[in-house]
Ligand SMILES: Nc1ncnc2c1ncn2[C@@H]1O[C@H](COP(=O)(O)OP(=O)(O)O)[C@@H](O)[C@H]1O
Ligand SMILES: C=C(OP(=O)(O)O)C(=O)O
Ligand SMILES: [K+]
């Protein structure tokens with residue numbers, strides 16, 4: 001089976017953040033052709049008009065080219081960040097700046113705006129202001145009402161809307177912003193925007209516990225006409241003790257290593273990543289590993305060997321998706337970065353299959369008989385497919401549940417999922433190993449199966465004589481749901 005980006009049987013999915021480097025129709029088309037499964041819009045940046053235009057371009061491409069690129073809106077959250085800068089600011093050792101909650105234009109000297117008013121009360125002389133998790137560090141020298149004078153101790157570049165954390169004697173300062181609601185009033189406006197735009201996923205930044213996820217899910221249930229899945233971002237210090245309940249409450253989880261690494265010791269990030277990935281898989285939730293996967297490729301056309309090893313580690317952990325941030329949003333080589341993710345994922349997946357890596361015990365998900373039957377059926381189908389060395393699993397699914405159960409088993413062969421709804425197809429595009437297609441189901445299940453064989457033969461994804469496993473739980477009109485697993489040869 002050929003690996004060619006979009007028409008790919010790569011199992012690990014790719015989320016790409018869209019920014020100035022990739023927002024044109026042409027670049028979006030290039031990313032989709034090269035394997036972007038989900039486009040992420042970060043509400044820290046850009047206006048609603050800008051995001052609307054990007055969403056329209058993606059929809060158009062999906063329609064014209066048959067892609068199923070899903071759209072993820074990522075909330076800004078109540079983090080503290082610097083104001084918009086005309087251009088990145090170079091900070092040299094010993095240089096002094098003023099951090100201000102006033103309009104920086106009205107302040108004398110080199111002033112940088114800060115988004116959160118109470119920070120001037122939270123910091124003390126001697127505290128460290130850490131920019132973007134350590135790209136630059138500033139020491140608080142003097143407090144002057146709405147302004148705080150700081151001196152550069154670790155030099156570097158301060159970007160527009162750079163994240164700020166505060167440290168005292170080496171420990172994170174529990175600044176008053178940690179008391180702010182996880183979803184700010186601006187976030188709620190962005191969520192209403194996401195509902196109007198009918199995006200596929202909303203990612204919630206700086207989640208601390210399951211409460212915010214439950215609230216948002218019930219809000220979406222009452223307001224949205226279609227399913228919008230909620231992704232919890234594990235990046236706050238406070239989320240770490242609550243990972244189990246957060247995974248339980250969410251549809252998917254993102255290990256947002258950028259901010260996580262600024263909030264907990266860096267050396268603790270890999271074990272938290274591993275814990276989240278394993279818990280998500282056990283719970284049947286999708287999991288995305290994000291940030292710095294290819295950080296050097298923001299500037300350079302080739303990755304470091306360490307970055308390749310990091311990507312390989314994520315793939316071996318069998319996470320559902322890898323995510324690009326600055327590499328695709330604002331980097332010089334977005335297309336090449338996606339190419340590296342693709343190549344490394346494909347190669348390491350092959351290796352995992354040979355070495356039988358990443359096998360874990362999957363607990364029972366539900367006590368309901370109906371759910372148990374689906375789970376058992378999928379587990380058996382995946383097992384049979386592995387034992388018989390099947391070419392593919394075919395699954396016919398209206399809501400995506402059966403495809404998700406199969407994905408959770410991480411079978412050796414690809415899962416071709418057929419659904420009659422484009423939005424289900426898009427949501428499935430985040431799931432490990434699932435290649436989703438849209439199909440209008442006819443009344444005759446046999447005929448549906450034959451049509452999909454013909455479709456995938458035309459695309460060269462299966463060939464005459466291939467052994468495949470066919471899983472179906474479609475409910476014929478006015479009849480009980482019929483579930484089956486069949487072993488078939490492609491005619
Ligand atoms: N919509 C956008 N408009 C302008 N720049 C963007 C946009 N989205 C992302 N970027 C740029 O890409 C960089 C990396 O993206 P991301 O990781 O999502 O943001 P951040 O670094 O702010 O958390 C950002 O710092 C920003 O410079
Ligand atoms: C993905 C992350 O969130 P954002 O890019 O929104 O800061 C992160 O912090 O790693
Ligand atoms: K964000």
Ligand SMILES: [Mg+2]
Pocket residue numbers: 205235256258259260
């Ligand atoms: Mg973050």
